[in-house]
Amino acid sequence: MERKNKKKKSKFWIIPVVILLIILGIGGYFLKDSLTSKPTKTTQSSSAGDQPKKTSKKDGYVEAPAVKPATGSWDLVSDIGTPEWVKVPSKQNKEKFTDLSNNGVTIYRINNGQVLKTATNLTDQRMRMADVVAKYPNTLIMNASAFNMSTGQVAGFQINNGKLFQDWSQSTTLQYAFVINKDGTCKIYDSKTPASTIIQNGGAQSYDFGAALIRDGQVLPSDGSVNWEIHAFIANDKANNLYVILSDTNAGYENIMKSVASLNLENMLLLDSGGSSQLSLNGKTIVPSQDDRAVPDYIVIK
Structure with a gap:
C-alpha cells in the first residue's frame, strides 16, 4: 500500500512540469519572432548615406551631396555666329x-x-x-x-x-x-x-x-x-x-x-x-x- 501511494505522488508532479515546458516554448517562439522581425520603413529611411560628411579641408565644412546636372533641355548649336555686345x-x-x-x-x-x-x-x-x-x-x-x-x-x-x-x-x-x-x-x-x-x-x-x-x-x-x-x-x-x-x-x-x-x-x-x-x-x-x-x-x- 505504501509503495502504491508513492507512485501516485510521483505521477502528480509530471503534469505541472509539462505545462511549464509548454509555456516556455510558446514564449520562446514569440520572443524569437520579435527579435528577427524586419525594421519598419521609418527605420530604413534613416541611412548613413543621407548624412553629411566632413571633408579633409582645413575649414572642415560640410561636403555637398552629389548633384546630377540638368542637361539636354535645349538644342546645341555648333557656332553662334558673330558675337554681339x-x-x-x-x-x-x-x-x-x-x-x-x-x-x-x-x-x-x-x-x-x-x-x-x-x-x-x-x-x-x-x-x-x-x-x-x-x-x-x-x-x-x-x-x-x-x-x-x-x-x-x-x-x-x-x-x-x-x-x-x-x-x-x-x-x-x-x-x-x-x-x-x-x-x-x-x-x-x-x-x-x-x-x-x-x-x-x-x-x-x-x-x-x-x-x-x-x-x-x-x-x-x-x-x-x-x-x-x-x-x-x-x-x-x-x-x-x-x-x-x-x-x-x-x-x-x-x-x-x-x-x-x-x-x-x-x-x-x-x-x-x-x-x-x-x-x-x-x-x-x-x-x-x-x-x-x-x-x-x-x-x-x-
Whole structure:
C-alpha cells in the first residue's frame, strides 16, 4: 500500500512540469519572432548615406551631396555666329572704368558698360591678349572661362548670343556659371538649373569655371579652390555695376574677400586662373599672363 501511494505522488508532479515546458516554448517562439522581425520603413529611411560628411579641408565644412546636372533641355548649336555686345545698365552714373585695387587685389568697376564674349564655338579659338587688343581697341579685356590645354576647347556651360553651344558637364560636383542676360541683368546659375530655364529667362552670355564666392548677395562657404595662386573673378553689385577682379600670388581667400567687402557685391564667380589670368585696359597691360598664354574665351568691355 505504501509503495502504491508513492507512485501516485510521483505521477502528480509530471503534469505541472509539462505545462511549464509548454509555456516556455510558446514564449520562446514569440520572443524569437520579435527579435528577427524586419525594421519598419521609418527605420530604413534613416541611412548613413543621407548624412553629411566632413571633408579633409582645413575649414572642415560640410561636403555637398552629389548633384546630377540638368542637361539636354535645349538644342546645341555648333557656332553662334558673330558675337554681339550686351549693354549692362547700372542704377548709378559713374566713371566708365574705376580702379578700386587694394591689398594686392586688382579691382576694376565698370559702370554702364557693353560686354562681348569672344568664345563662339568649341574649336580651338585661342588668342593672345595682344591679338584681342588689336581686334577690340579702347576696351577692358580679361580672360574668362577655362579650357582644355591640349585641345584649346573652352570648358563649362557656354552660352553666347543667347544660344547654347555647350551644356553642363556630366560631373556630379555642383557647377556654376555667371550669366549676363539680354536686358543686362546678371545672375549666377548652378548645374541643377537646365539650359532651357536660363535661356528662357533671357540668358545671353555665360562665363564658367569655378566656385561661386557670392551669390544673390550671400557669401558662400569657401570650397578651398581659392588659394595662393593668381585668381580671376567676375562680379556685379547691387546697382548692377560689373567688376573684374584679379588677385596676386599668395593673396589668399581671406584677403580677397576682405578687399571686396565694401563693394556690396551681389554675385562673384571664380574664372580661369593661374597662368591664364590677365587684364588690359585701353591697350595697356594691367596684369600680364605669366607665360603670355593664349586663351579661347575673353570678356571684352567698352
